[in-house]
Amino acid sequence: MSPFFRAPTTWMNVALATKPRLRDTWKARAGVVLDVWHTVRAVTLHFLWRDRNRCLFDGRQPTPAAPALLAIFSASCAHFRHTLRRRYDPEQQQTQHMVLAEMRRHAGFEGFVRANSTVLGVRHRR
Numbered sequence: 001m002s003p004f005f006r007a008p009t010t011w012m013n014v015a016l017a018t019k020p021r022l023r024d025t026w027k028a029r030a031g032v033v034l035d036v037w038h039t040v041r042a043v044t045l046h047f048l049w050r051d052r053n054r055c056l057f058d059g060r061q062p063t064p065a066a067p068a069l070l071a072i073f074s075a076s077c078a079h080f081r082h083t084l085r086r087r088y089d090p091e092q093q094q095t096q097h098m099v100l101a102e103m104r105r106h107a108g109f110e111g112f113v114r115a116n117s118t119v120l121g122v123r124h125r126r
Helices: 011-016 024-058 065-087 090-104 107-115
Strands: none
Touching: 011 024, 024 065, 024 090, 065 090, 065 107, 090 107
């Protein structure tokens, strides 16, 4: 998410649900950028909490980092597709496409999207 924020995000930003300060180029699109941020944040916290419970109560080992990121990115993309189909007006949809295009260039997300080329595609009913 660093292309959107002035400072790198920290675990305190994630845990406390703070709004990171946006770069000037994204301030006009703050609503959509922060929706995407809070989606990724919420999915990450949900995954970590469920993984913690599996370890604590089921005696399992923690999920390795690569499969954990795959699960987090997959769930986040499902939420992104939902918002593109249902929640936004056409202008906000265009903004979300811009945000997701920027995320595709981000080192952590780029490999996932390259390996799963249709993960951000929205199929429309005929």
